Amino acid sequence: MLQLKIRPELFWDLDKSKLSEYRNQRIIIERVLSLGNIQEFKEIIQFYGMETIRKEIAKAGSLDPKTMEFVLTFLKINQKELLCCTRKQSTPSFWM
DSSP, rough: OOOOOGGEEEEEESSSGGGGGTTTTTHHHHHHHHOHHHHHHHHHHHHHHHEEEEEEHTTOOOOOOHHHHHHHHHHHOOOGGGGGHSSSSOOOOOOO
8 A cells, every 4th residue: 555645546557555665666656757746746756766766767668758758858867768768669650
């Protein structure tokens, strides 16, 4: 059960009773950066610290465009450091 002050709606697809701040830190950080509000963002900064947030978000499999811009500008992470930007697609995208 999470002790962080984060809306449980962010984890609609997970069993909230089994979430742990330590075991599931990447998914918590990803969801707060993608869907959270400023209070939730402050909560994870206070709990995890900026270095852990940077390290975990760099390992994210995918980020939406809004979150990607936030990560690049506010967290000052180089695009080359993000796994979601360096991983090659298995099939080419015809829609871009």
